[in-house]
Amino acid sequence: MPSSLASRPIGVFDSGIGGLTVTRALMERLPFEDIVYFGDTARVPYGVKSIATIEQFGQQIVDFMLQQEVKLLVIACNTIAAVAANKLRERVSVPVLDVIGAGAANAVAASRNGAIGVIATPTTVNSNAYARGVHALRADARVFSQACPLLVPLVEEGWLDHPVTRMTVQEYLKPVLAEGIDTLILGCTHYPLLKPLLAQEVGNAIKLVDSAVSVAEQVAATLADLELATPSRDEADYRYYVTDIPLRFQTTGERFLGRSLRHLEMVHL
Amino acid sequence: MPSSLASRPIGVFDSGIGGLTVTRALMERLPFEDIVYFGDTARVPYGVKSIATIEQFGQQIVDFMLQQEVKLLVIACNTIAAVAANKLRERVSVPVLDVIGAGAANAVAASRNGAIGVIATPTTVNSNAYARGVHALRADARVFSQACPLLVPLVEEGWLDHPVTRMTVQEYLKPVLAEGIDTLILGCTHYPLLKPLLAQEVGNAIKLVDSAVSVAEQVAATLADLELATPSRDEADYRYYVTDIPLRFQTTGERFLGRSLRHLEMVHL
Numbered sequence: 001m002p003s004s005l006a007s008r009p010i011g012v013f014d015s016g017i018g019g020l021t022v023t024r025a026l027m028e029r030l031p032f033e034d035i036v037y038f039g040d041t042a043r044v045p046y047g048v049k050s051i052a053t054i055e056q057f058g059q060q061i062v063d064f065m066l067q068q069e070v071k072l073l074v075i076a077c078n079t080i081a082a083v084a085a086n087k088l089r090e091r092v093s094v095p096v097l098d099v100i101g102a103g104a105a106n107a108v109a110a111s112r113n114g115a116i117g118v119i120a121t122p123t124t125v126n127s128n129a130y131a132r133g134v135h136a137l138r139a140d141a142r143v144f145s146q147a148c149p150l151l152v153p154l155v156e157e158g159w160l161d162h163p164v165t166r167m168t169v170q171e172y173l174k175p176v177l178a179e180g181i182d183t184l185i186l187g188c189t190h191y192p193l194l195k196p197l198l199a200q201e202v203g204n205a206i207k208l209v210d211s212a213v214s215v216a217e218q219v220a221a222t223l224a225d226l227e228l229a230t231p232s233r234d235e236a237d238y239r240y241y242v243t244d245i246p247l248r249f250q251t252t253g254e255r256f257l258g259r260s261l262r263h264l265e266m267v268h269l
Numbered sequence: 270m271p272s273s274l275a276s277r278p279i280g281v282f283d284s285g286i287g288g289l290t291v292t293r294a295l296m297e298r299l300p301f302e303d304i305v306y307f308g309d310t311a312r313v314p315y316g317v318k319s320i321a322t323i324e325q326f327g328q329q330i331v332d333f334m335l336q337q338e339v340k341l342l343v344i345a346c347n348t349i350a351a352v353a354a355n356k357l358r359e360r361v362s363v364p365v366l367d368v369i370g371a372g373a374a375n376a377v378a379a380s381r382n383g384a385i386g387v388i389a390t391p392t393t394v395n396s397n398a399y400a401r402g403v404h405a406l407r408a409d410a411r412v413f414s415q416a417c418p419l420l421v422p423l424v425e426e427g428w429l430d431h432p433v434t435r436m437t438v439q440e441y442l443k444p445v446l447a448e449g450i451d452t453l454i455l456g457c458t459h460y461p462l463l464k465p466l467l468a469q470e471v472g473n474a475i476k477l478v479d480s481a482v483s484v485a486e487q488v489a490a491t492l493a494d495l496e497l498a499t500p501s502r503d504e505a506d507y508r509y510y511v512t513d514i515p516l517r518f519q520t521t522g523e524r525f526l527g528r529s530l531r532h533l534e535m536v537h538l
Contacts, residue, residue: 042322043312048425053311053513122517150433153422156317164419164436171433246317248391 006228009034009237010219011070013061016044017242017249018152018189019076020256022099025216026074027238027259030223033230034237036068040269042243045152046079047121047188054123058084060269062091064241070094071228074215078120078188082127095222100124102218103185103211104133110207111183114141117176117206120187122147130187144179148172148188155190156252161197169194169201177202185209193256240264275497278303278506279488280339282330285313286511286518287421287458288345289525291368294485295343296507296528299492302499303506305337309538311512314421315348316390316457323392327353329538331360333510339363340497343484347389347457351396364491369393371487372454372480373402379476380452383410386445386475389456391416399456413448417441417457424459425521430466438463438470446471454478462525509533 010030012023016039023037038061040046046054058080065073073096075081075088081098089096107116118130124147131143150168159165176184184206186192192210199208223229242249245266253261279299281292285308292306307330309315315323327349334342342365344350344357350367358365376385387399393416400412419437428434445453453475455461461479468477492498511518514535522530 042318044317048313048515049311049513050515053515123515149426150419150422150428153419157418159419164433164440167433167436244318244322246319246322246392 005071006230007232008069008071009036009239010072010074011036011038011065011068012074012076013038013065014077014189015040015046015079017041017253017256020253021189021192022074022076022212022215024256024258025212026219027236029216029220032232032234032236033223035239036065036070037238037240038065039240039242041246041249045121046077047123047149047152049123051083054080055084055087058088059091062088064267064269066092072097072219072222074219075099076189076212076215078124078211082124082129095226097215097218097222099189099211099215100129100133100187102215103187103209104130105137105218106214107183107185107209108134108137108141110209111141113180113182114138115179115181115183116141116143117179117181117184118143118145118187119148119151119172119176119184119191120145121152122149124187130185142179144176144181146172146176151194152188152190155193158255160193165194166197166201169197173201181206183207183209186211238263241267243267243269274340275499276501277338277340278305278508279341279343280305280307280334280337281343281345282307282334283346283458284309284315284326284348286310286522286525289522290458290461290481291343291345291484293525293527294481295488296505298485298489301501301503301505302492304508305334305339306507306509307334308509308511310515310518314390315346316392316418316421318392320352323349324353324356327357328360331357333536333538335361341366341488341491343488344368345458345481345484347393347480351393351398364495366484366487366491368458368480368484369398369402369456371484372456372478373399374406374487375483376452376454376478377403377406377410379478380410382449382451383407384448384450384452385410385412386448386450386453387412387414387456388417388420388441388445388453388460389414390421391418393456399454411448413445413450415441415445420463421457421459424462427524429462434463435466435470438466442470450475452476452478455480507532510536512536512538
């Protein structure tokens with residue numbers, strides 16, 4: 001029996017568990033909305049795969065999410081958003097928001113001098129998607145991107161405030177900081193966990209834009225515009241689907257989510 | 270038309286490109302043998318996946334390799350060898366060698382005091398496969414294992430002699446070195462690229478055991494025993510199959526292989 005559109009859950013998906021930082025931001029911004037999360041943990045990470053493979057995997061995930069009868073989809077994976085968002089939008093009739101569109105909009109609003117830095121995975125950087133998103137909103141902006149392939153494994157190791165992580169961040173940020181940016185987009189859903197360390201390294205003069213928080217704001221605005229906000233004031237229902245449950249998954253997942261991770265189910269696409 | 274058994278290629282497979290260090294060791298040890306390499310680059314890394322998923326993926330790869338009519342199989346992935354080698358051996362009639370069996374044997378031969386360290390991915394360490402392999406050969410050995418999840422991404426970033434890598438290695442090795450080991454197994458096919466840095470950090474008193482070189486020796490001995498060494502003295506034929514060709518694949522692959530990477534083909538399992 002199909003429920004009314006507004007009562008349906010929000011769908012959030014990612015290549016792995018990084019999207020749980022987006023889920024957390026959504027829970028905090030929209031505490032009555034049900035959420036279905038999907039993480040492709042058997043095939044993570046996507047950031048080192050080819051565009052054709054990412055498109056194919058993304059389409060499989062979207063098909064699964066539509067079976068869950070979601071009212072809105074959030075692409076919580078920067079890599080998928082960067083290379084496959086348009087293709088995926090063609091397949092669905094519900095609104096599809098993504099971390100890149102939201103992060104770019106927020107950065108343009110935050111920047112005074114128009115010099116915006118982006119740190120992300122190699123695939124996201126090579127896609128140039130943040131630069132396109134920023135330039136669509138502010139044509140004279142200058143965007144400086146830096147691929148940071150080591151930050152995801154450092155976060156997953158839990159070295160959130162470790163000398164190795166600090167030295168790695170310093171090395172990656174050096175060329176970006178030399179460009180005089182006043183805004184830095186955290187272009188990967190793992191990076192919000194490094195926000196305290198990153199804030200220390202960039203100093204007070206540079207604003208950090210967290211894509212997870214940015215997209216949660218956009219979801220709230222979109223639901224209000226389309227009159228799709230849930231009428232429920234009951235405790236929200238959260239379900240988590242993953243393609244694999246690896247070692248330490250629970251611990252790492254809960255670190256990302258900031259709360260306990262229940263109703264977890266493994267599925268095959 | 271099936272070729273004579275001895276003229277068939279050796280099959281080498283890995284979750285990704287790390288097994289190219291094993292391929293390289295085989296090329297150097299057995300320069301006339303044809304080699305078929307398979308890397309599951311669309312689903313790499315395996316070291317963070319569950320055992321059930323690794324078994325399933327491993328079986329798909331073995332089925333593909335048998336279609337290539339190989340005369341001997343080398344599991345060049347420590348993670349697959351650690352958790353799925355026995356299951357995979359049940360499926361095939363050709364000899365199946367693996368980096369763990371070879372590395373353990375070589376370490377037992379090298380160690381004087383029986384205190385052996387192992388550095389590897391979390392899944393390999395948790396499987397306890399190296400400890401089992403060592404104890405099967407020397408019951409009074411003491412094995413000290415350390416999971417090093419950051420070393421694979423550091424190698425793939427190319428930071429082979431970088432202060433961040435050195436600091437990370439020092440952190441990981443500290444507890445193992447405190448146990449008075451005289452032998453250290455490099456229990457991941459990425460680690461041979463860190464051999465110079467690791468040798469500096471452990472000093473002269475500790476012998477490094479490279480599983481890639483160890484398994485190449487075992488392959489040579491097995492082919493001789495079974496009279497399966499190729500009679501050919503023509504230039505060997507090398508073919509590489511991968512499930513994805515990501516960014517920078519060629520560069521990274523050639524760094525692992527130590528030579529140019531030609532005859533590369535993408536396949537779907």
